[in-house]
Amino acid sequence: MAKAELKQDATEARIATLDMPKGGKWIAAARADALARLRAMGLPARRDEYWRYTRPDTLTQADAPAAALFDGKERPVFDSVDRLRIVFVDGVFDAASSDDLTMSGVEIERLESASGADIHWAKDLYGVLEARGQKPVDRPLAVLNSAFATDGVLIRVTGKAAKPVSLIYTHASESSDAILHHVVKLEKGAELTLLENGPAAARFNKVLEVEVADGARFHHIRAQGRDHERRAATHVFARLGTESQFKSFTLTVNGVLTRNEAVIELTGDDAVAHIAGAAMGDGAFHHDDTVFITHDAVNCESRQVFKKVLRNGAVGVFQGKILVKEGAQKTDGYQISQSLLLDGDSQFLAKPELEIYADDVACSHGSTSGAIDMDALYYLRSRGVPRKEATDLLVLSFLAEAVDEIEDEGLREEIVSRLTGWLDRRGG
């Protein structure tokens, strides 16, 4: 078939540009397995159903399209937060800018140094959660990542982490193409907050695999950098044990193309998974949230809250699915995706899905697209609040449901300060 052959050619062309890093037995096996899966699957193409709303070509082509560096004067996000910093510049670990990687309750290793070993705890997770997430939908960019990731961190959490681990992705070269792969394992009852921020590279492919064991809690807050021309395809694969918690929030501000996929499996009873996102795009901005949550245990809760503010031709995409397997009774699933279109040029495309095979569940989903509420605007202005300020307040009001998913007040305020910064820079 011509189409399949074309896809195969494109995949081989991309593979030809990449070098598989050297490593010990366990990682070499994981990489070889991923490469074989990638060849069988092929990279995403424009006609793939899962890529219907987002063109994958610039994410799959051999070279990364150039991206200018944003000359931002504002204080970097999370700057005031006491955290353990791990810095990557264009996807390369920067020891000089990073903190010492030791902290009580947490073991942190670089993928590059850990991969030299013949055996490692990460063997049961690296590329494993990713592979589990390939059904029923292919996620080839994540497979490519498992095969070719050059670095990343392996984090094992045995207790309550003393402070957040912060991954900082600096962008320094206009043509950088970065592939990072992180694995986080929270042992029983452990707790970690993981922060991520920065534009990372001209093109960034990142996978985060997270195992949350029974009773463990994982908080994830991410602020994706605002270099206007950067591109990113990110995946998070999470597996949740009994009474565990997974809470993830992502802020995306600008960036010409972002595809954030999340694949979450609730495999232990009474687990809770919340995933939320706030995206603000002005002009050449395409932002895609693709989420797949599988309920495979009793009495679990999942919540998806995605909000996008779009103007001047920005495009927002949401593909979200809740799959409730047979026997996953008492599931409480909630999904909302909404866009606020600040003008007539912007676009929001949503594909919410529910697939339920249990008979005692409560699942709801909703998706809306709308303009600023003129009644609310008039109300605010009638109290003396000028139009621009009133509109900004309503934008923050619109995003609040997503932002409120961040439990920690200090971190929430860090995110809100980014939102207000964006609004201040925006013209009236």
Place this chain on the structure above:
Amino acid sequence: MLEIKNLHVKLEAEDKAILKGVDLVIEPGKVHAIMGPNGSGKSTLSYVLSGRDGYEVTEGEATLDGVDILEMEPEERAAAGLFLAFQYPVEIPGVGNMTFLRTAVNAQRKARGQDEMSAADFLKVIREKAKTLQIDADMLKRPVNVGFSGGEKKRNEILQMAMLEPKMCILDETDSGLDVDAMKLVSDGVNALRDAGRSFLVITHYQRLLDHIKPDVVHIMADGRIIKTGGPDLALEVEKNGYADLLAEAGAA
């Protein structure tokens, strides 16, 4: 204070005339009431004065202390001292009531060239004013009007009025949706603000609100015009006999 001359207004969307020559003068310190049947144009008058979109003034003028307000943006009218207590206060999820009020107070101060109020001063003042309106700390923290009962929403309107200290207050059917106790509370809040330098325009269907907020002048509005003006007795007459006689009288005149 407020002077309206021969005001004609139509709905932009429907090209339909609503106000057909309203004349009204409210002196400083006075309370005027406007009563009238449904569709007479009472609420339209309040919207036009506060600057809501969708209405077109085809003739006439409205001035506040001699300054034309009809060309002003809604926020400019607010800063000039005009306040409308809404019949249906709008819910704004995600914006705390306190944040909203502080933004409004400081925006108006800024527009008038005054310094912003400090967080501490603001807190002190709002706590005091909220207390008299029986608005608790929780209501101040909650998002604006979200999940508020009808009575809470109206009390919140009066709190905003108390904080913004306008000189011309328009109350649009503030009594609608209120039980007797809530009406008393709201009326007490309004009466506490009565002052020689502050005027009120109270729009209502029913005389009962005027038992609590005693007007100096009562106007009857019908079909976009004020058809009769009198003292507080006029409201009692309406309560007793309805509008039919007055409408017939106006029609005959």
